[in-house]
Amino acid sequence: MRPRTDVDLFVRAEVVAGSIPWTRVRTRLAPPRTHPVRVSPILSPSARRTAAAVPALVLLGLVSALAGTLVGCSDGPETPRAAPADESAPAVVAPTAPSAPSAPRPDVLVLVLDSLRADRMGGAMRREDERDLTPMIDGIARSGLNAVLSFSPSPHSAPSFASLSSGLAPLVHGVRNVVGEELSVLADEVRTFPEVLQSAGWRTVLVHESGQILDGAGLFQGIDLVVPTGGLEGSTQALESVLTSADSDAPICVIVHSYGAHPPFLPPRDRYGVQFRGRYTEAPGTDPERGGRFRERQEALEGFEGNPKGREFAELAEGFLEPYDGMTDDDIAWLRDLYDENLALVDAQVGEIFDVWSDHRSFADSLVVLTSGHGLALGDEGRFGVDHGLSGATVRVPLAISGPGVTPGILMSATSTLTVPATVLELCGLQPVPAMEPSLGDLLTVRGVRDGLEIVPIQSPATGELGVAWIRYVVLERPDERGRTYYDAFADPGLLEPVELESIVVDRLDSVYASMVQQAEDTARVHRAGTAPLPPRARQRLRVLGYTQ
Template structure:
């Protein structure tokens, strides 16, 4: 180190180390924010962030690198040895490059670290005999980096505000007495855990009260067993092979969404989601919504959207006994966001979409519901997608008691969610909205609790992941306590809304369900439901997972459930007499003609849109 640089460094080594830490923290944060924002939703990159990453990444990395710098200063004082400035710069270069390589995700962690280390060494070598110039550069350019980070952060923080103002300027004036529409998805809720669907526990008194004032569909099926394709079908009326939204591909602009259609009719449109991974604008689900809130509920969750924030959360929090999603957005906050937005509509007709995430694993909720059904509920570490992304479970075999604790936790979460829905409906009634609001409540998919030796969802197309609740309520417009046994799917929702609102000339795929409760003649017509699943993240999953062996298609008829795998495997169940699907009848000699018939029917439905 040159004498001048060495003298300065020795006299103010704390400030020098922190200066370098701040410089690299801002640089790493801005690069992470810009790259993440540029690649969000791009096929081939598993980057799921909002534009707010433009301020979140610089802020978090600034703090993280300063903590690294403080640790280095402490080490210097403890050992009494001061490393050359060039090696300090090289060290922070390693962390900067590693951050970007992990973000892009095209190298495994060992390769990414090796490459980052190599770059850091080269930077250190390049600064040999240039340390004074480097120090001067860090000092003079630091202020410019800070200004750039602030401007970038303001851009990210105001991104959605500008978008909302632009959309609202183009909203047509609505007709008088236009009804409101409220679409609610209870993420990961299987119908057989809902009280009014026959569950022995009183998990959902408020949902069932709503069902007593409207129409309940006893056999409603999701068109896929995980979030994105299921919501895409719900919004467009298209089947997964038509809209093509999948693990690495967002919903594109090919098909109109329900929100786009209602916005064009003068509706204020808003979406409020607790699933901040897939129910987001970057996955194509914001089209038609003038307002979309998918941000995290706290600075903790914001931090976990960064590379190092997520690494720290997944490696440190479990060691402290914390297994929940950091900053998890509870139903109470979704309600608050929706009601706050509702205040700004000034009584104008609205279409609002609410996604609740409380019944998604890990099955943890707040008091007094945390032990609502059992004192031995899960602590959240056995079934947790954060730590076991492809297996869901922490160990190969869960005991009967362990499975029971997971189910108890799931039911506890559902009881909490139901209570929050009750509070939401009470507030809407207080505001006088209940009589002029069509309410639709459903789920995007179910959940496996050891059924077929599976946990979680998105890894099969068995009924426990496809059968979901569907309840419609609209006082004085829909019948009370009506139960419909017909097979229906989430893709039928847009067409149903159009008919109920009396909107002409907007023909969505799928069928309107209105005739199923209003016409006894039409209600007898047969129907078959197609659901689809590609392997996605389970392509390299456990061998017992059906999705590991290839893409899946499922056909549900009045009596039969037929599943076809791209691997050639076939399954056939009489789901009416065997609801747990334990007896595969596909190779029974007396079912050969039936199998051929179902194959043709599936092929016909699968060809729609191609």
């Protein structure tokens, strides 16, 4: 018998789901249904490209074996199951087009919350400590498609946002985070999903907190109205204003991009009648002196009386996650507790956004997407932040899609936020741009736990690291002594321990990796990013967020 892994735990806990634990927020999403646990590998459009390169019987045997590994062989208590499926049914379900949305022109709300660590979400992936940090975010995951092994294509904000808009991988669109005094600019010929919605009659709005998402970088293509804010609370107020003035009879797409979960972490003592600061860092039984320099930095920023966006504050903030001599495991544990306190605040603010949305638009007729541009390392392998490149902590992100045309369920195989643009367009009844990564397609409509064969690129051109995820496996190519390494992302979500895989899996991963690199090189010649000067006011904001390159 194989060892139990995370997947046994979350399937057992969440496949038969209960009601959404939303007691404060007025918004109510449809309660999740009881899902069968049987896995049917689904051939999505991108999967058909994969299948064409592998003999059909070999591929079917491999995927069927993997599917059994995912849900059928736990040493623990039996996984809750619905009535057994018809054994005569085929193992592979033929692809079908997604169901047409109940509203032909749904409103769209896309929340991009940078620095969300996938291992701190609830939903289907249960946390070992059982801290109920994100009930609002988890509600979207439970009422729609919850992709529990989702990857951002980059560990950096600007390239991941460009990918989320365009459906193109970072090596293809060429956008990078700001380095020095120069912006990389998304090429004009790249067509984003807001542009397609705009041309079809949707009002398109971006509410954002600046940082790496800068005017002049081409990241506002297809946006009718850009509203800069100072945080998620400001985003809520901006959303209220936007929706109040919008034509209620016309469809709207609002993208909210926030650095609320990004360092430095400065949660208030209480907000909305709930404690945040001190909930875990000062919990009974913890050492009041732990935290070391992390705590000293946080207290200095918390007590700052000057302009929180001024130069002095920026100087304090930019080194917030810097490791130091004498740093202990207790110090790192304190930092993670502080992150959890801040994450709980972010989730409460997401609830406020849902409240505002439900005051003006109907969730029943709205497509809601929630994800993150990247994760965040907090002592994983001794690393902090995102600048060190590819790791499970930096590129594994939550991805939840809820709304008309989406059947509640769990997607267990690797997928990417690159699929969001085409998926949104298809659910709005529109044709995706051919260059976009294919949509999730039929994976949106199959009941229960589902599995796909998507090829997922993971790229960090800034550090020279490239990777690919496929089903449950990941290959990373690094320019240091580690070279090419392979990981089982279910057994090792942090991608910390390289594993030896069967030769058939290694051969397939190597083939997929080579194809990804070649395709990126070919396409990049068409979508070459340009450059532009960095706006003078942007540098200080970047320093506050720790972007000092």
